[in-house]
Amino acid sequence: MSSPEEKTLILKSSDNEEFLVKESVAVQCITIKNLVEDGCDLDAIPLLNVDSKNLAWIIEFMEKYADSTSTDAEKKDFDTEFVKKPFNDVLGLILAANYLNFPALMDVMCDACANEMKLWSVEQVREKFHIQNDYTEEEEKAVRAENFWAFE
Amino acid sequence: MSDEGFLMNLPSHIIVEILSSLPAITVINCKLVCKKWLSLISTPEFAKLHLFKSNPVLGVFQHKPGGGEVCRLFEFDHHGIHSDPVFKFEVSVSLCISHGATGCVGSINGLVCLRNFGHEYDALYICNPITREYVNLPFLDRAFENPSQVTYGFGLSTISGKYKVVRIFHEGANDPTTGAWLSISRSECHVHTLGTNSWRDIRDVPFGYSCRSVGPFFNGNLHWVIQDLEGSELISCFDVQKESFHPFPPPFPGERHKRSLHSLGVVAGCLCLCDNTSDSEIVLWVMKEYGVKKSWIREFIISKVPDFAGPAYEMVYALKFFENGDILLTLEDHCLFFYRNQSKTLQKVEAGPNYTIQTMLYVPSFVSVKDFVLTENVRVF
Numbered sequence: 001m002s003s004p005e006e007k008t009l010i011l012k013s014s015d016n017e018e019f020l021v022k023e024s025v026a027v028q029c030i031t032i033k034n035l036v037e038d039g040c041d042l043d044a045i046p047l048l049n050v051d052s053k054n055l056a057w058i059i060e061f062m063e064k065y066a067d068s069t070s071t072d073a074e075k076k077d078f079d080t081e082f083v084k085k086p087f088n089d090v091l092g093l094i095l096a097a098n099y100l101n102f103p104a105l106m107d108v109m110c111d112a113c114a115n116e117m118k119l120w121s122v123e124q125v126r127e128k129f130h131i132q133n134d135y136t137e138e139e140e141k142a143v144r145a146e147n148f149w150a151f152e
Numbered sequence: 153m154s155d156e157g158f159l160m161n162l163p164s165h166i167i168v169e170i171l172s173s174l175p176a177i178t179v180i181n182c183k184l185v186c187k188k189w190l191s192l193i194s195t196p197e198f199a200k201l202h203l204f205k206s207n208p209v210l211g212v213f214q215h216k217p218g219g220g221e222v223c224r225l226f227e228f229d230h231h232g233i234h235s236d237p238v239f240k241f242e243v244s245v246s247l248c249i250s251h252g253a254t255g256c257v258g259s260i261n262g263l264v265c266l267r268n269f270g271h272e273y274d275a276l277y278i279c280n281p282i283t284r285e286y287v288n289l290p291f292l293d294r295a296f297e298n299p300s301q302v303t304y305g306f307g308l309s310t311i312s313g314k315y316k317v318v319r320i321f322h323e324g325a326n327d328p329t330t331g332a333w334l335s336i337s338r339s340e341c342h343v344h345t346l347g348t349n350s351w352r353d354i355r356d357v358p359f360g361y362s363c364r365s366v367g368p369f370f371n372g373n374l375h376w377v378i379q380d381l382e383g384s385e386l387i388s389c390f391d392v393q394k395e396s397f398h399p400f401p402p403p404f405p406g407e408r409h410k411r412s413l414h415s416l417g418v419v420a421g422c423l424c425l426c427d428n429t430s431d432s433e434i435v436l437w438v439m440k441e442y443g444v445k446k447s448w449i450r451e452f453i454i455s456k457v458p459d460f461a462g463p464a465y466e467m468v469y470a471l472k473f474f475e476n477g478d479i480l481l482t483l484e485d486h487c488l489f490f491y492r493n494q495s496k497t498l499q500k501v502e503a504g505p506n507y508t509i510q511t512m513l514y515v516p517s518f519v520s521v522k523d524f525v526l527t528e529n530v531r532v533f
Binding site for chain 2: 091094095098106110111113114117118122125126129131132133134135139140143144147149150151
C-alpha cells in the first residue's frame with residue numbers, strides 16, 4: 001500500500017524510452033499534473049514531443065527542484081551548471097518546458113538564452129536562430145534610424 | 153532528426169517568452185533580426201510580459217554645466233552598480249526644455265514623471281525613455297507666490313489602471329530657521345489623470361508638505377513625511393484610486409523635531425524610512441507589513457563617524473539593499489554612497505563632476521504612453 005507521495009509514474013519519450021519518476025516530482029509539469037488529476041490510467045504517459053535526451057535532462061531538473069532539502073543557493077549553482085549546454089539544446093529544452101508546461105524550467109532556460117543573446121550581434125542572433133533577414137536595405141536603415149540611440 | 157528543422161518553426165509565443173527575458177537595449181537590437189520579431193516586440197502583450205520580468209536599474213539625473221539635465225541608467229549586479237551606463241537619456245534636449253531645472257517626480261512601470269521648475273509655472277511631463285514617447289501635462293492655472301510649497305506625486309490607480317499626478321500646494325508662513333510651517337493660509341490639491349486634459353480640484357488637504365519631499369508610490373498609495381502645525385511629524389498617505397488622504401502610521405512617535413530629515417522610499421518590496429536626524433548615525437526603518445505600525449523595524453543602523461564627514465543636515469535616501477548586506481544610498485542631491493557591510497564603512501561613489509544629482513529606480517519597459525493618451529498628443533523624441 002503506497003501513499004500518494006510514493007506513487008511512481010512511467011514517462012515515455014517520443015523515441016520510446018521509459019523513465020520512472022515519482023508522481024510528486026513529475027507533477028511540477030502541469031501537463032502531467034492535469035493528466036494524473038483527470039485519472040489517466042495508462043501504463044505509461046506518452047510524451048510525444050519530448051525525446052529521451054531532453055526528458056532525461058528534464059527529470060534531472062525536476063528532481064533537483066522537488067528536493068526540499070536543497071537550498072536556494074544550491075539550486076542556483078545547479079542552474080548555472082545545468083544551462084551550460086549548446087544553444088540548440090537550450091532552445092530544445094525551452095520547447096519541451098513549454099510543451100510540458102513546466103514554469104520553473106521555462107524561466108531558467110529563457111534566462112539562460114537571454115544571457116547568451118545579450119552578447120550577440122544582430123547577425124549572430126539570425127545565425128543561431130536560423131532566421132533569414134527579410135528586411136530590404138532601406139527598411140533596415142529605417143529601423144536603425146528610429147532606434148539609433150540604442151545602437152550607439 | 154534535423155536540429156535546424158524545429159528551430160525554424162519556433163512558435164511566436166516561445167519567441168516572445170525569450171525576448172521578454174532580455175534587457176530593453178537587447179530587445180531593441182532584436183527588432184533588426186527580422187520583420188516577424190519586430191512585430192512581436194511591438195505589441196502591448198509583449199510590453200506587459202517584458203515589464204513583468206524587467207529588473208530595476210539605477211537612474212541618475214545630473215545637471216549639465218551648460219544647462220539642462222541628463223539621466224544615465226546603470227544596471228545593478230550582486231555587489232554594486234556597473235560603472236558604464238546602459239544608456240543615456242538627454243532629458244532637457246529630448247523634451248525641448250530650454251530653461252529652469254528638471255527633476256523626477258517618480259517612475260512606475262517604465263514611465264517617468266518629470267517636473268520642470270520654470271519661472272512662474274511648473275511644466276510636467278510623462279515620458280518613457282525606452283519608447284521615446286512623451287506628453288506635456290496641461291498647465292495648472294496658478295502662479296506661485298512666496299512663501300509657497302509645491303509637491304508632486306506620481307501614482308497608479310491599481311483598480312482602474314489609470315496613471316495620476318497629484319499636486320499639493322500650500323501658502324503660509326514658515327519658521328525661517330527650521331523651515332517648519334507656522335501657519336497655512338491656503339492649501340490646494342489637484343489631480344491629473346493621464347489621458348484627460350485637465351486637473352481636478354481635490355478639496356481636503358491636511359497638514360503641511362515640504363516642497364522638497366518626494367512622495368514614493370507603493371501599494372496603490374502615495375506617501376509623504378509631513379508636519380502638522382504643532383511641528384509634529386506624520387506620514388500622509390494618498391489613496392490614488394479613491395483620491396483621498398488619510399494618516400499613516402510612522403515608525404517614530406509624533407514628536408516635534410527641529411528639522412525633518414526623514415525620507416521615505418521603497419526598498420526590497422517594503423516601505424522604508426531613512427532617518428538622518430542624528431549626528432552620529434543613519435537609521436533605516438523598514439515596514440515589514442504594509443500599514444501595520446508594529447511592523448516598523450529598525451533594520452539598519454549606520455554609524456556616520458568617523459569615516460564619513462557627516463551628511464549632518466541633509467536628507468539621505470535609501471535605494472537598494474544588496475545580498476551581501478551592502479546598502480546603496482543617496483545623500484541629498486550630492487552623491488551616491490555605499491554602506492559596505494563587511495567593513496561597516498561608508499564609501500562615496502565617484503561619478504564624475506559633482507553637479508547636483510537626483511536618483512530614481514527605473515524599470516525599463518516598452519509600455520507605450522499612447523496606451524493612455526490620444527496619439528495626436530504624444531510626441532516622440
